[in-house]
Amino acid sequence: YEFSNGCRTPPWRQVHGEICYLIIEPCDTEPLYITCSTAGVYLNGGITQDGEEKDYERKSDVFKDLDFAVQEEPTSTQKTEHVESVDAEEQGQTRRSYELQEKNVLEKARQQRVQNKPGGRKKSEPSLKWKNLGLASPYESVEDKKPKSHGVNNKAAEKQDKPLRKTTAGGHGAEDFSESSSESEEDEEQPERRPENNTDLPSEYWQIQKLVKYLKGGNQPATIIALCSMRDFNLGQETCQLAIRDVGGLEVLINLLDTEEVKCKIGSLKILKEISRNSQIRRAIADLGGLQTMVKILDSPDKELKCLAAETIANVAKFRRGRRTVRQHGGIKRLVELLDCVPDSATLTEEQERDVEVARCGALALWSCSKSTRNKEAIRKAGGIPLLARLLKSPHENMLIPVVGTLQECASETEGMIEDLVKNLSCDNQELQMHCASAIFKCAEDKSTRDLVRQFGGLKPLVILLKETENKQLLAATTGAIWKCSISMENVVKFQEYKALETLVSLLTRQPEEVLVNVVGALGECAQNPANRAVIRKWGGIEPLVDLLTGTNQALLVNVTKAIGACATETENMAIIDQLDGVRLLWSLLKNPNPDADDRLRRHLAEAIARCCMWGSNKVSFGEAGAVAPLVRYLRSKDALLLLAMMGSTDDVLQEAAAGCVANIRRLALANEKARYG
Amino acid sequence: MSEMSAMNRKIIQNLAETFSRQVKHFDKTETECLIRLFNGLLGDQSDRRAGNGLDRGKFRNILHKTFGMTDDMIMDRVFHAFDKDNDSYVSVKEWIEGLSVFLRGTLDEKIKYCFDVYDLNGDGHISREEMFHMLKNSLIRQPTEEDPDEGIKDLVEIALKKMDHDHDGRLSSVDFEKAVREENLLLEAFGTCLPDAKSILAFEQHAFQDPHEI
Numbered sequence: 001y002e003f004s005n006g007c008r009t010p011p012w013r014q015v016h017g018e019i020c021y022l023i024i025e026p027c028d029t030e031p032l033y034i035t036c037s038t039a040g041v042y043l044n045g046g047i048t049q050d051g052e053e054k055d056y057e058r059k060s061d062v063f064k065d066l067d068f069a070v071q072e073e074p075t076s077t078q079k080t081e082h083v084e085s086v087d088a089e090e091q092g093q094t095r096r097s098y099e100l101q102e103k104n105v106l107e108k109a110r111q112q113r114v115q116n117k118p119g120g121r122k123k124s125e126p127s128l129k130w131k132n133l134g135l136a137s138p139y140e141s142v143e144d145k146k147p148k149s150h151g152v153n154n155k156a157a158e159k160q161d162k163p164l165r166k167t168t169a170g171g172h173g174a175e176d177f178s179e180s181s182s183e184s185e186e187d188e189e190q191p192e193r194r195p196e197n198n199t200d201l202p203s204e205y206w207q208i209q210k211l212v213k214y215l216k217g218g219n220q221p222a223t224i225i226a227l228c229s230m231r232d233f234n235l236g237q238e239t240c241q242l243a244i245r246d247v248g249g250l251e252v253l254i255n256l257l258d259t260e261e262v263k264c265k266i267g268s269l270k271i272l273k274e275i276s277r278n279s280q281i282r283r284a285i286a287d288l289g290g291l292q293t294m295v296k297i298l299d300s301p302d303k304e305l306k307c308l309a310a311e312t313i314a315n316v317a318k319f320r321r322g323r324r325t326v327r328q329h330g331g332i333k334r335l336v337e338l339l340d341c342v343p344d345s346a347t348l349t350e351e352q353e354r355d356v357e358v359a360r361c362g363a364l365a366l367w368s369c370s371k372s373t374r375n376k377e378a379i380r381k382a383g384g385i386p387l388l389a390r391l392l393k394s395p396h397e398n399m400l401i402p403v404v405g406t407l408q409e410c411a412s413e414t415e416g417m418i419e420d421l422v423k424n425l426s427c428d429n430q431e432l433q434m435h436c437a438s439a440i441f442k443c444a445e446d447k448s449t450r451d452l453v454r455q456f457g458g459l460k461p462l463v464i465l466l467k468e469t470e471n472k473q474l475l476a477a478t479t480g481a482i483w484k485c486s487i488s489m490e491n492v493v494k495f496q497e498y499k500a501l502e503t504l505v506s507l508l509t510r511q512p513e514e515v516l517v518n519v520v521g522a523l524g525e526c527a528q529n530p531a532n533r534a535v536i537r538k539w540g541g542i543e544p545l546v547d548l549l550t551g552t553n554q555a556l557l558v559n560v561t562k563a564i565g566a567c568a569t570e571t572e573n574m575a576i577i578d579q580l581d582g583v584r585l586l587w588s589l590l591k592n593p594n595p596d597a598d599d600r601l602r603r604h605l606a607e608a609i610a611r612c613c614m615w616g617s618n619k620v621s622f623g624e625a626g627a628v629a630p631l632v633r634y635l636r637s638k639d640a641l642l643l644l645a646m647m648g649s650t651d652d653v654l655q656e657a658a659a660g661c662v663a664n665i666r667r668l669a670l671a672n673e674k675a676r677y678g
Numbered sequence: 679m680s681e682m683s684a685m686n687r688k689i690i691q692n693l694a695e696t697f698s699r700q701v702k703h704f705d706k707t708e709t710e711c712l713i714r715l716f717n718g719l720l721g722d723q724s725d726r727r728a729g730n731g732l733d734r735g736k737f738r739n740i741l742h743k744t745f746g747m748t749d750d751m752i753m754d755r756v757f758h759a760f761d762k763d764n765d766s767y768v769s770v771k772e773w774i775e776g777l778s779v780f781l782r783g784t785l786d787e788k789i790k791y792c793f794d795v796y797d798l799n800g801d802g803h804i805s806r807e808e809m810f811h812m813l814k815n816s817l818i819r820q821p822t823e824e825d826p827d828e829g830i831k832d833l834v835e836i837a838l839k840k841m842d843h844d845h846d847g848r849l850s851s852v853d854f855e856k857a858v859r860e861e862n863l864l865l866e867a868f869g870t871c872l873p874d875a876k877s878i879l880a881f882e883q884h885a886f887q888d889p890h891e892i
Contacts, residue, residue, distance in 0.1 A: 222816035222817055224864065229840060301875070
């Protein structure tokens, strides 16, 4: 079992730095039980007779690598035939694992052996032996994985590829063997032992290589048989995916796409679709010009072919260059054309059902492509939005998800989709609900959208979704939609009918920032309605808001200051704000502008402060709260100059706010004087 | 002459009436066209043997010219599949019935048809030897290969492994049907014996263009 950090040792051993365990069985001595750790390699106490207990204790010195550890064993030679790693969980059993550390460890050991020539040592045969045990497998991508703590990783990694290339060209492990010029008894022994050493992985590799050979040199029936057989491998497994790539399978599969034979194209795409889930394979396919070919296939009249091509493009276009390539070869337009179907009629003929499936695959591909800005534009230009909007009428989730996903990426206008988005807010599928809420979030900057959402009854489902607090993505999307919808007062009134404020206030704590920004934004808009300001206070919303003033997330700060500013117009709210030192926090934000702080933030800050200062005009409160002093102190301080500077700002609103702030402070000071001296 | 052609027309119409009812995929008009086409292909009507139908050579010519088939053995087997009564001629009835599957067959019909084509000795099973025979030339010979047949044998084993559900070392029609239902691509696993979409389109456009012209 491999843990997520790549270690195969149980956690209580990982703290000792142990990574994995190996059993090395040399031909001429006892098996060696070895621990690979961050400190190096050493012999451990082995496994007891019945295979139950593992003695983890270090029994030898720590060596830099395997070679030395084995050398130290007085009677061992480098003629080891069998290397197995012991899985910590299954102690009695051995399991062959081709996991990064041990590969590299062994690879390094191999290198060492080849280099070590002092007397008595044999030469290159051991290296071949290692290779033929299938240990030097390139399956895991050495380049992509970060080297674990074992020091030898990197160096060994580079050397990794070469031996296997050689094997590939040679074709057959056995041939390499027989060619190696070692002492005769070794030669005789090896072939017999090989069957024992063959495990699933190497045999898959050889079989795939064989099938690719048939693909290269076969006519249509032979190709079909080989393609169907290849699909029986576990194509989701990285080892198989990379095996296909490494034996030149990708070129062959892509070449098949260029032939006239529909069945071969279908068979090839079925495989490419599966293996292109792997990010390296995707890049390789793009490098080989596969995307261009697949885009061409979108023109085919054969619907099954179109579907497969679109689905494969959906996988390959999951990285930037891939998306660009699709666009550059006219893929966007063709994909949009696939969307043209009627998805919701009660009875669909078989042909229409096929069309719906084609549209679904097109939407999947467009979804992947729409992550790039230029592609969003291209989709819009190609008339994709109305077609996607029409597909929203489909009852099938596997159609709706990519459609709404794409719309979310591309749409800036409503174009009649609001009704469908609202409808799907109440569906059972959280992913779909999230996409719909996100789409509403994006579109509701526009007033007509906000009205439509209300008219189609979208406000209530949004409030209902607020209780899905476990799903943070959904929560962020929902609160975002509520925020933007709250810009319209009619919506705020409706939201309050559904007790949205109470729920929003409860979300002010223990939520991630992307949720908080929206929650506070919503509260800020709601607080434009005087009645709501008291509600916010009653439900304990003021304190968390002031707390948030200490944060650093600019977007959040903008919303918080806006919300506090709105709330501060209520006397009772102001009292709490001040008790919590809210005014000081606002000032310090103003004084120490973060280089990222934009005018917006400063404006809100000034407004908030201005509002706070207005409070001071209540004479009775002066005396009672004794809070005039701090405000007056502010006046006297040099900070007032900051306000003056802001009054000179070119931003009207900022100017006004700053001026208002100064005016209020001045009024406050005057009132203070009056109160004191009568 | 016009009398004769008028009579011919009537005969053809009657035949078309009968056949189109027996065959799933052609209506009366289309059947008429196919009959005319058949007559045209027969060539000189006065040839006595023409009365029996299309012989092997003429039929294979059509397969090659119109449908782009090239494999001699397969073309032979297609002829055999059309020639149900085994008299070495494809009669007009066999022509219509065969084309119905050939051009427009449902999956079920095509499965039966292909099995018929591949079951070389007609014993109800596709044996290893038969598969080998059909795939004999399906791989390009590598110059370095010691045993070029090894690849073919391997392909046969792969095909068997995939399709032989009752594990008796040969494919019964049930095995074949099951395999093709699971993976449609395997329908023509042992040889291309059905036309591709392009040829079908071209043939139909040509055949059904002008039904009332003699």
